[in-house]
Amino acid sequence: MSERVYQLEVLRYHPETDSEPHFQRYSVSCEEEWVVLDALNRIKETIDPTLSYRWSCHMAVCGSCGMMINGEPMLACKSFLRDYQGVIRVEPLAHFPIERDLVTVIDDFMDKFKRVKPYLIPKHEKPVSEGEYLQSPAQLKKFKQYTMCINCMLCYAACPEYGLIPKFLGPAAISMAHRYNQDSRDGGRDERQEEIATTEGVWECSFVGACSEVCPEHVDPASALQQVKIKSTVDWYKEHLMPWVKK
Amino acid sequence: MGEKMSRKPYVREVPKYSWFFRRPRYMRYMAREVTCIFIGAYTLLLLVGVMRLSQGQAEYEAFLAALRSPVSVVFHLLALGFSVYNTATWFNVTPKALPVQIGEEFLPGGVITGAHYLGWAVLSLAVLLMAGVF
Numbered sequence: 303m304s305e306r307v308y309q310l311e312v313l314r315y316h317p318e319t320d321s322e323p324h325f326q327r328y329s330v331s332c333e334e335e336w337v338v339l340d341a342l343n344r345i346k347e348t349i350d351p352t353l354s355y356r357w358s359c360h361m362a363v364c365g366s367c368g369m370m371i372n373g374e375p376m377l378a379c380k381s382f383l384r385d386y387q388g389v390i391r392v393e394p395l396a397h398f399p400i401e402r403d404l405v406t407v408i409d410d411f412m413d414k415f416k417r418v419k420p421y422l423i424p425k426h427e428k429p430v431s432e433g434e435y436l437q438s439p440a441q442l443k444k445f446k447q448y449t450m451c452i453n454c455m456l457c458y459a460a461c462p463e464y465g466l467i468p469k470f471l472g473p474a475a476i477s478m479a480h481r482y483n484q485d486s487r488d489g490g491r492d493e494r495q496e497e498i499a500t501t502e503g504v505w506e507c508s509f510v511g512a513c514s515e516v517c518p519e520h521v522d523p524a525s526a527l528q529q530v531k532i533k534s535t536v537d538w539y540k541e542h543l544m545p546w547v548k549k
Numbered sequence: 550m551g552e553k554m555s556r557k558p559y560v561r562e563v564p565k566y567s568w569f570f571r572r573p574r575y576m577r578y579m580a581r582e583v584t585c586i587f588i589g590a591y592t593l594l595l596l597v598g599v600m601r602l603s604q605g606q607a608e609y610e611a612f613l614a615a616l617r618s619p620v621s622v623v624f625h626l627l628a629l630g631f632s633v634y635n636t637a638t639w640f641n642v643t644p645k646a647l648p649v650q651i652g653e654e655f656l657p658g659g660v661i662t663g664a665h666y667l668g669w670a671v672l673s674l675a676v677l678l679m680a681g682v683f
Contacts, residue, residue, distance in 0.1 A: 399558035528646035
């Protein structure tokens with residue numbers, strides 16, 4: 303394995319001393335097989351221990367190391383240094399306030415995620431003695447791709463609607479609501495519709511599709527949002543034109 | 550220990566009127582959105598045609614003559630090109646909105662997109678037939 307020097311330009315922000323963020327250039331020796339997260343770790347270990355960023359698993363599972371790399375929302379652990387030419391510009395995830403350096407304030411996403419009730423609300427509660435809630439492979443496949451979300455928030459950093467209108471519930475939260483709504487064991491759709499079939503919910507989405515393009519797990523949030531729009535529209539027509547038909 | 554944590558989150562504003570210049574994918578989105586103006590403009594032109602028809606033969610023939618002017622021909626070519634672009638961009642994303650699951654498997658996206666193009670071709674043929682082109 304061979305090492306070479308890479309140039310990283312990292313957006314720094316220290317709330318105690320800075321009035322606004324500024325870029326800092328680091329020259330750091332890295333192995334060619336490394337990812338951007340490895341380079342940040344090498345900087346922190348050997349050059350600048352004050353550099354702050356989030357990371358955990360280093361294998362695209364935990365969703366902690368989302369950041370803007372050359373302007374694109376990426377997982378730092380999945381972005382290979384060899385894929386970049388010249389200076390690599392690293393910034394905190396767009397559309398989120400910066401807490402410090404590459405660490406963002408994610409409270410807004412966490413609150414929105416909670417609002418859509420991202421858990422199974424069984425249609426019929428039954429005691430454990432009655433056994434499992436059964437599901438066929440076809441029923442599982444209906445929503446399986448949406449279970450792959452790792453809450454990395456890259457979709458929020460890519461979504462211009464969220465950037466412009468921060469009240470927008472956003473791609474991951476609505477996709478997760480759709481995931482449970484599509485689950486044959488679930489009966490909580492009416493409760494989730496209160497949050498997602500609203501102006502600040504799915505109707506703020508204008509189908510830019512950026513969320514799906516940047517998703518590292520190929521969840522395709524844009525597809526979930528368009529399906530929610532269609533189902534919510536059908537609900538509206540049923541309610542207004544065929545009130546006798548039960549939802 | 551003991552040092553008080555001070556928080557002063559820094560908010561970066563998104564430029565309201567120039568955000569779409571930031572990435573090519575945003576430009577593609579804007580291209581899709583903006584081209585619908587030509588579909589709207591052509592719809593208005595059709596309405597004007599219907600209005601002229603209701604006003605009598607002379608007015609309608611004057612309208613038809615105006616359609617043959619160079620400005621009108623250029624507008625029609627532009628409107629056709631942008632309408633096809635707008636339609637194609639929407640048709641190409643239909644598999645996301647309308648997935649069809651048969652048994653365990655989902656139909657390939659190409660089938661759903663293709664069905665839209667087929668419907669478009671059939672309807673266009675029907676219109677041309679009614680217009681006596683064939």
